[in-house]
Amino acid sequence: MATLEKRYGGEVVGRSVTLFTAASDQSTGTGTYVARESFEGTLHGRAGVIVPASGTGAMTGITGTGGLAVDPDGTHRVWVDYELAP
Secondary structure, three states: EEEEEEEOOOOEEEEEEEEEEEEOOOOEEEEEEEEEEEEEEEEEEEEEEEEEOOHHHHOOOEEEEEEEEEEOOOEEEEEEEEEEOO
């Protein structure tokens, strides 16, 4: 098990913490992992915490999707499409 902290700047300002649990077969190099991430910060100046299926503070009612893409050089790119409640 491992944890990872990320910091964000731009439209999204804050930090996230991810908890990873992994398993692998070292003889074949095959493996998998599960990760759970939470974000605390601001989106367009609205403060709160985002965890799967919820938001708190000014982010209550947030909806959307996101994902992760890994470039051939190993660069990780995170994308988020979201809507904030009025």
